[in-house]
Amino acid sequence: MSFALEVKEELTRLPLTLGEELIALKAILHNGFELNLASFNDFKLLFQTKSNPIMRYVIKLLTNIHPNIKYNLYQKQIMRFDKPNLYVLEINNAINLVEEFELLKEEPNNKLEIYNEDNYKKIYLRASFITSGSVNDPKTSNYHLEWCLQNDNEALFIQSLINSYDLNARISKRKEKYVIYIKDRDGICDLLRIIGVNVAVFNMEQDIIKRNMIAKTKREINFDIANQSKTNNASKNIIRYIKYLEKYYPLDDLDDKLKIVMKIRKENPESSLVELCKILEDEYKQKITKSCLNHRLRKIKEIAIEYSKKRNNNDWN
Secondary structure (H helix, E strand, O other): OOHHHHHHHHHHOOOOOHHHHHHHHHHHHHHOOEEEEEEOOEEEEEEEEOOHHHHHHHHHHHHHHOOOOOOEEEEEOOOOOOOOOEEEEEEOOOHHHHHHOOOOOOOOOOHHHHHHOHHHHHHHHHHHHHHHEEEOOOOOOOOOEEEEEOOHHHHHHHHHHHHOOOOOOEEEEEOOEEEEEEOOHHHHHHHHHHOOOOHHHHHHHHHHHHHHHHHHHHHHHHHHHHHHHHHHHHHHHHHHHHHHHHHHOOHHHOOHHHHHHHHHHHHOOOOOHHHHHHHHHHHHOOOOOHHHHHHHHHHHHHHHHHHHHHHOOOOOO
16 A cells, blocks of 8 residues: 555544534545536536545545435446556536535635634645545655645645645646645645644654664765775875885984884774874873874875985885
8 A cells, every 4th residue: 555545544534523524525525526517407526536445435425414415336447457446436416516515616605714713624634635635655755745636726725724834835737737735844744744644644754764764874884984995095195105214214213203103003004093092092101182193194204205305216115
């Protein structure tokens, strides 16, 4: 099951009062049903879904509000092995529903009532998401939640409901449809929680935490590898200068502190400066800082370069 379907089916299990069912049915009729002209003075309503729980949810709303409503329910077979069959709900002679729920009106009368009542806003968003919404799987890093709608007025209304919670939903046009979308990870989690998704949001946040931990670990490993590579390169370079001095330079003229640094650097080519400082302290009772050690290594390099210039000898091998 996809994450989007998991979210929708969790929403269908939330209980509703009769008044809330009326708001939910209004949202579904406006956003999930296809309205067709059946004859000169009548209409046909059509709803399709791949989910059995969603279809049961829609039928339950319809029959609770209109116990005597007549409808046809059938399955449409999709001739592809990777696609599930569609459940199709068909309501003929739907003129009464069209008039009652103002499906032909650009601005239905009770939109302000929904906007001003927080619980109704959540119910409307929840029901419309069940039929027209989608959300990307949080296992990917492409965070995206959307409603895809046919009607521009309805799209603007849903956007206004979402943004009443300061979530910055936007609208774009995709072919002949209007898409309300959120791409912010925290905004998506907040909105899902607002409309009643708890289990799926918890799982989503767990996936995000897990992915962030993996990404952090990878960054730290890469950082350690880069640091070690840098240390190894620096060590390799300074050892070339040390070997040159050992071969050509009169070592008796060198400061004893530099000779000790040359020795431990050569004996510990993969050690960091911090580790070399610890060796100096433990084995030679010289407590120095990383900066001081680095200064001594630079001094060794300078002596080697200066001496090679005097001898006209650049043989560092």
